[in-house]
Amino acid sequence: MNQPFDSDLPNIDAPAIGPPTTDPVPQPFEVKFATRVDRLPPYMFGRINNSLYQKRRAGDDVIDLGMGNPSDPPDPSVIQKLADAAADPGNHGYSKSNGISNLxxxxxxxxxxxxxxxxDPDTEVMSCLGSKEGFSHMCLALMGPGDTAIIPSPYFPVHMYGVILAAGNVVALDVADSEMFLRNVAYTCEHMAPTPKVLIVNYPHNPSSAVIEPEFFVEVVRLAKKYGFMVIHDFAYADVAFDGYRPPSFLAAKGAKDVGVEFTTMSKGYNMAGWRVGFCAGNSEMIRGLGTVKGYYDYGMFAAVQIAAIVALRETDTNVEKQSRIYQGRRDVLVSGLRRLGWDVTPPKAGMFVWAKVPEPWASSMSTMDFALKLLEEGNVAVSPGSGFGQGGEGFLRMSLVENEQRLRQAVRQISKCLG
Incomplete structure (x- = not known):
């Protein structure tokens, strides 16, 4: 007698199902990135870098004014100390992530x-694998979902994307006028809930080369205490300044250590970019947070590099000053050359870059990216389009001072021929 069908009971009379005799149709394997990576836009300099690579493969002599990659060597005494320290077997073990005490x-x-x-070198100073690494890990220590950072505009990419990778949000404020920037910081804090958690500043500024006087940081400290935000100052170009200008340290402002930290690097004035030696100094609690993150991520830099860095800091101040004079001479050559072509260029007081406004008629007829590609493809001169530093950079080019004066004069000639 047939029983009523009951979906909750097994059908014991059904034949057993054997294993499949054929493999399933293979599907393409999909790599799914984390949301933090999906939030990143396409790399803005990708087209420039690819074209530069292809031209050099074809044998073209491209003058590269795009990346701020120092081309001059460190002081010979520093290189010798690195070699001596590397020859010592005792320097090849793991190193503490906060840096050796003497450094x-x-x-x-x-x-x-x-x-x-x-x-206090024990609680208020920490070495980093370059300031960029330290900054990124500081963002991880301070920022999270729902947190907001105020950053300069135009921005050096890590100032934007270090925050985004830490799951934070960004408000970008124009740095062209320092007083207006501070007023906009106060306005943002007054009208935003919750108020921003971190203010990121960068002087001398990359890419625009904007500079400030010490009073600026006095006001930054006052605002930080009023609105309760922390401060990170990227002081990467502390050692490169011209015409008697002295870039001020944020930490020199009264009360600065109460509210923030400052990142410095040996990449620029000391010509040690590839060595990856940077530092974080200032507020001990913020540095403790950075140390916590770094403790999970790295074992610190090679001890021999740290020992050589001590020699550089202790004995090569004269060489650092000489390097600034070299950059000043290059600045003068490039600025005067561009002005002869009719470009609107303000000589920078500090840093390794000239921030040049795209001239007419090209400014009205093409994007900054297209203009940069034109100079590269038709003039064999590589520059960084301002749009690579956010919308605030549109209409400008960043041109680095890493080539010697002869090459810079040649670059101006090639630009003139390209646009003539």
Whole structure:
């Protein structure tokens, strides 16, 4: 007798199902990135870099004014110390992520010598694998979902995307006028809920080369205490300045260590970009947070590099000053050459870049990216389009001072021929 069908009971009379005799149709394997990576836009300099690579493969002599990659060597004494330290078997083990004590003491000594700032090398100084690494990990230590950072506009990419990778949000404010920038910081804090958690500043500024006077940081500290935000100052171009200008340290402002930190690097004035030696100094709690993140991510830089960096900090101040004079000579050559072509260029007081406004009629007829590609493809001169630094950079080019004066004169000639 047939029983009523009951979906909750097994059908014991049904034949057993054997294993499949054929494999399923293979599907393409899909790699799914985390949301933090999906939030990143396409790399803005990709087209420029690809065209540059292809032209050089074809044998073209391209003058590269795009990347701020120092082309001059470090002081010979620093290179020799690296070789000596690398020959010592005791220097090849893991190193503490916060840096060896003698290096941190030397950084504290430099701050006191140059800026009159007293730092505890044990709690208020930390070495980093370049300032970019330290900045990115500081963002991870401070930022999270729902947190907001104020950054400069135009922006150096890590100032934007270090925050985004830490799941934070960004408000970008124009840096062209420093007083207006501070008023906009106050306005943002007054009208945004919750208020921004971090203010990121960068002077001398990359890419625009904007500079400030010490009073600027006094106001930054006042605003930080009023609105409760932390401050990160990217001081990457501290050692490269012209015409008697002295870039001020954020930490020299009264109360600065209460609210923030400052990142410095040996990449620029010391010509040690590939060595990846940077530092974070200032607020001990913020540095403790950075150390917590770094403790999980790295074992610190090669001890021999740190030992050589001590020699550089202790013995090569004269060489750093000489390097600034070299960059000043290059600045003068490039600025005067571009002005002869009719370009609107303001000589920078500091940094490794000239921030040049795209001239007419090209400014009205093509994007900054297209103009940069024109100079590369038709003039064999590579530059960074301002749009690579956000919408605030549209209409400008960033031109680095890493080539010697002869090559810079040649670059101006090639630009003139390209646009003539």
């Amino acid at each position: 941190r003491r030397e950084v504290a000594s430099k701050y006191y010598r140059l800026y009159g700032v007293r730092l």
